[in-house]
Amino acid sequence: MKTQVGIIGGGPSGLLLSQLLHLEGVDTVVLEQRSRDYVLGRIRAGVLEKGMVGLMRRAGIADRLEREGEVHKGFDIASDGRLFNIDMEALTGGDSVVVYGQTEVTRDLYEARDRMGGIVIHEALDVTPHDITGDAPYLTYAKDGVTHSVDCDYIIGCDGFHGVSRRSIPEDKLRIFERVYPFGWLGILSRTTPVSGELIYARSARGFALCSLRSRVLSRYYVQCSLDDTVEDWPDDRFWDELKRRLPEEVAGRLETGPSIEKSIAPLRSFVAEPMRYGNLFLAGDAAHIVPPTGAKGLNSAAADIHYLFEALMQHYRDGDDRGLAAYSDKALARVWKAQRFSWWMTTLLHDFPENGAFGQRMQQTEIDYLMASRAAQVSLAENYVGLPF
Numbered sequence: 001m002k003t004q005v006g007i008i009g010g011g012p013s014g015l016l017l018s019q020l021l022h023l024e025g026v027d028t029v030v031l032e033q034r035s036r037d038y039v040l041g042r043i044r045a046g047v048l049e050k051g052m053v054g055l056m057r058r059a060g061i062a063d064r065l066e067r068e069g070e071v072h073k074g075f076d077i078a079s080d081g082r083l084f085n086i087d088m089e090a091l092t093g094g095d096s097v098v099v100y101g102q103t104e105v106t107r108d109l110y111e112a113r114d115r116m117g118g119i120v121i122h123e124a125l126d127v128t129p130h131d132i133t134g135d136a137p138y139l140t141y142a143k144d145g146v147t148h149s150v151d152c153d154y155i156i157g158c159d160g161f162h163g164v165s166r167r168s169i170p171e172d173k174l175r176i177f178e179r180v181y182p183f184g185w186l187g188i189l190s191r192t193t194p195v196s197g198e199l200i201y202a203r204s205a206r207g208f209a210l211c212s213l214r215s216r217v218l219s220r221y222y223v224q225c226s227l228d229d230t231v232e233d234w235p236d237d238r239f240w241d242e243l244k245r246r247l248p249e250e251v252a253g254r255l256e257t258g259p260s261i262e263k264s265i266a267p268l269r270s271f272v273a274e275p276m277r278y279g280n281l282f283l284a285g286d287a288a289h290i291v292p293p294t295g296a297k298g299l300n301s302a303a304a305d306i307h308y309l310f311e312a313l314m315q316h317y318r319d320g321d322d323r324g325l326a327a328y329s330d331k332a333l334a335r336v337w338k339a340q341r342f343s344w345w346m347t348t349l350l351h352d353f354p355e356n357g358a359f360g361q362r363m364q365q366t367e368i369d370y371l372m373a374s375r376a377a378q379v380s381l382a383e384n385y386v387g388l389p390f
């Protein structure tokens with residue numbers, strides 16, 4: 001098989017790039033190691049920045065988003081029983097975010113790819129990039145016991161944190177920056193009325209909690225948990241009880257509880273691999289960087305990479321100009337690091353870090369007090385939350 005752009009990974013990054021390129025007449029093949037059902041079974045954050053919404057419109061997959069996505073103009077921060085609102089719209093001069101599940105974004109992308117006859121090969125095993133630094137790069141993969149090969153101009157690694165792309169770059173050509181946080185997030189999904197129309201990020205002496213939602217009848221809640229915990233340690237009753245204890249009384253009092261329909265634990269990590277290009281292999285999304293979920297920057301950072309990469313590839317195919325491709329890594333990383341800083345800051349602000357001691361706790365408290373009192377601090381939070389420009 002032969003294509004122009006070979007994409008490894010059929011998550012949101014890979015599918016979005018494939019869709020955008022196809023609309024401009026550039027051929028792609030997407031190789032995804034899992035089944036479609038498996039990919040669509042993963043539950044992830046659901047806050048979309050303006051840039052991501054714009055890309056979805058450009059990719060022609062925004063119809064359902066326009067109908068079902070909820071525009072959020074603010075969110076709450078709770079600390080020590082107090083609740084205060086961050087009015088993003090007022091603080092940014094009119095910006096907001098859209099709450100729409102990442103799983104739904106992926107579903108919309110698959111439907112669009114199907115409609116356009118896009119090639120997405122599922123259960124493609126042992127995907128391997130070859131001749132990355134030569135002039136005839138290609139991918140091999142195994143499907144149903146047969147090995148196949150795809151010749152391409154460029155290979156795009158959209159295969160997430162555990163994928164093969166980043167590992168295909170020689171270790172001495174990559175610099176890794178990493179912070180692993182000493183806790184995780186336990187998340188549940190439940191068919192209950194969300195406790196609030198806006199998200200609530202709560203800091204408490206018992207640890208962080210987040211009240212989020214997917215729709216008027218579907219709630220998504222999280223509590224900071226120990227890395228040693230398993231979901232078996234957290235029957236629903238314990239979860240609801242702990243969540244209530246971390247929320248201001250007034251909020252806890254009106255929390256509707258019910259059976260969980262999904263429950264999982266995710267570790268928190270900040271991670272960046274530099275550079276995001278090696279020869280004809282380009283990394284994008286989780287393959288190159290991970291953020292802790294506080295602030296919901298994961299998908300939005302991936303979207304920014306896809307924006308830069310799409311523009312650069314179009315410059316190449318349309319104008320024969322490779323300057324965009326040469327600049328991709330630096331350009332993408334400049335924005336990646338800003339999202340890293342924000343996610344790290346928001347994580348540090350709201351979680352319990354016992355090892356930071358009394359001084360660390362006072363710093364955290366003072367940071368919250370400052371935020372509550374300073375419009376300048378709130379503007380900084382709001383402009384990052386709605387998303388910095390591409």
Ligand code: APR
Nearest residue numbers: 009011012013032033127159160163164285286298299302
């Ligand atoms: N070969 C083929 N496909 C692979 C391989 C491999 N060796 N390894 C992983 N994949 C697939 C995974 O099964 C997954 O479907 O690559 C896809 C990567 O998707 P994501 O992990 O969703 O990453 P990305 O598309 O960059 O999306 C970024 O997803 O993880 C969240 O927080 C993250 O919101 C962010 C967004």
Ligand code: PHB
Nearest residue numbers: 045046212293294295296
């Ligand atoms: C979610 O709804 O899953 C969500 C929302 C905001 C975050 C993280 C996760 O910061």
